Amino acid sequence: MDVRVEATEAGPRVRRSPSRGAIVAAAERLFLERGFGAVSMDELAEAAGVARRTLYNQFASKEEIFREMLRGVSDQLEGAFPPGIETQGDVEDVLRLIAHAILGLHMQPGYLGFLRMLVADARQFPWIAQAFAAVMEPQNERLTRYLAHLTAMGILNCRNPLLAAHQFMGAINELSLWPWLLGRESLAIPAEDLVEETVGMFLQYYRRR
Known part of the structure; x- marks a missing residue:
């Protein structure tokens, strides 16, 4: 071997x-x-x-092969969210970087197809969804910790940083990810507009005044 x-x-x-x-x-x-x-x-x-x-x-087994595929997805995630991204400027700059990273991940070869397979097979093989969630969780936790840190610093007012993190990612996914997963064309909204409106809306609500 x-x-x-x-x-x-x-x-x-x-x-x-x-x-x-x-x-x-x-x-x-x-x-x-x-x-x-x-x-x-x-x-x-x-x-x-x-x-x-x-x-x-x-x-x-096939399970071992699938877990090897998951390692490839994990590598894509690490590439999209490199270490130290949270320190790249003020909160607007960092949120823009994160939003663009999410959009970039959606364009990675095979990523959307992998998610379609995941949705189709997770009911019969629950461990597939659990394994994928374990791969995604570190990046979700990073954004949650970042928002909690900004709240502790008095910059944001996120009473529930985990909820706020998912709201931010969900606003991007709603227009960039879900249409493709459901077999529809994504809305004709430029990526820059999606990023700017999402960041602006998020900070309009969560920025401490």
């Missing part, structure tokens, strides 16, 4: 072998086309162009 492990501050990281990457790519394609439950391990091996034995050497 061609897997190398390299040490990092976060612990050992598995370096993908070519066959491992091919398996994950095939899984992404088939899961998005047909759903997690409808794809067998044998079909994954055939689509990846690897032997069944090679597949099982790399992954013991």
